[in-house]
Amino acid sequence: xxxxxxxxxADQYRPKRxxxxxxxxxxxxxxxxxxxxxxxxxHDMLWxxxxxxxxxxxxxxxxxxxxxxxxxLKRFCADGxxxxxxxxxxxxxxxxxxxxxxxxxxxxxxxxEVRALAPQQIVLVKKSVFEGFHQPFRDAGLPVVNDVxxxxxxxxxxxxxxxxLSGLVSDGKLKL
Numbered sequence: 001x002x003x004x005x006x007x008x009x010a011d012q013y014r015p016k017r018x019x020x021x022x023x024x025x026x027x028x029x030x031x032x033x034x035x036x037x038x039x040x041x042x043h044d045m046l047w048x049x050x051x052x053x054x055x056x057x058x059x060x061x062x063x064x065x066x067x068x069x070x071x072x073l074k075r076f077c078a079d080g081x082x083x084x085x086x087x088x089x090x091x092x093x094x095x096x097x098x099x100x101x102x103x104x105x106x107x108x109x110x111x112x113e114v115r116a117l118a119p120q121q122i123v124l125v126k127k128s129v130f131e132g133f134h135q136p137f138r139d140a141g142l143p144v145v146n147d148v149x150x151x152x153x154x155x156x157x158x159x160x161x162x163x164x165l166s167g168l169v170s171d172g173k174l175k176l
Contacts, residue, residue: 003027003088009036010084013073019080020174021119022050023110023133025099025126025152026087035083038069046083046125049153049161054081054176082117086110086129096128103132111140121145121174123165126152145173 006027013036024046027034035047044066051072052059059065065072076082086103094102110133114122122137122144124130130149137144145168153161168174 003085006034006036006085006088009034010082012036013077013082015077015080015082017080018082018117018119020082020121020123020176021114021117022081022083022123022125023086023114023129024083025103025129026085026089026091028090028092036073038073040066040069045154045158046152049158050083051076053162053165054079080120082119084113084117086133091128099128100131103128104136105132107133107136111136111142114142115140119143123150123168123174125150 024035028043033040033043035044040047041063047069048062048065051065052062055072055075059072087106091099091102114137120143122142123146124133124137124144127149130146134144134146146164148164150164151157151160165174169176
């Protein structure tokens with residue numbers, strides 16, 4: 001599948017000025033899901049966890065909020081938040097070391113892409129993204145705020161996801 005479909009969905013919600021860029025691993029293995037796709041009924045844990053973290057006071061039950069995903073995505077955009085994929089094809093079936101290597105191999109292109117987006121802050125989400133991009137991004141002078149991997153909020157990692165992001169905010173490294 002071409003990445004164009006994912007890019008078109010994301011472009012609808014690209015802020016003019018990106019305050020925080022969250023870099024996730026890749027499109028999901030299932031081609032009908034992505035952070036910026038609406039009409040998703042399950043398996044969108046990054047969107048749910050990130051929206052719940054950023055808008056805790058207003059975000060209710062995930063099932064109800066999924067029906068309002070377009071409203072949430074517009075708010076996410078208006079607040080200067082954006083996500084991109086580290087790689088353009090699903091790497092969900094690869095093991096962790098392979099994923100990190102594939103991401104690291106894309107670092108030069110990703111650095112150019114991120115520079116063009118000019119975010120004020122960058123959060124690397126998932127161990128493979130952190131391992132593949134952290135040092136190259138730091139060497140390139142990009143504003144990565146996390147010094148440890150922010151786990152993907154699935155498979156029981158939602159609490160750690162929230163704890164690490166909250167710690168970045170309380171330490172003054174992540175400015176919401």
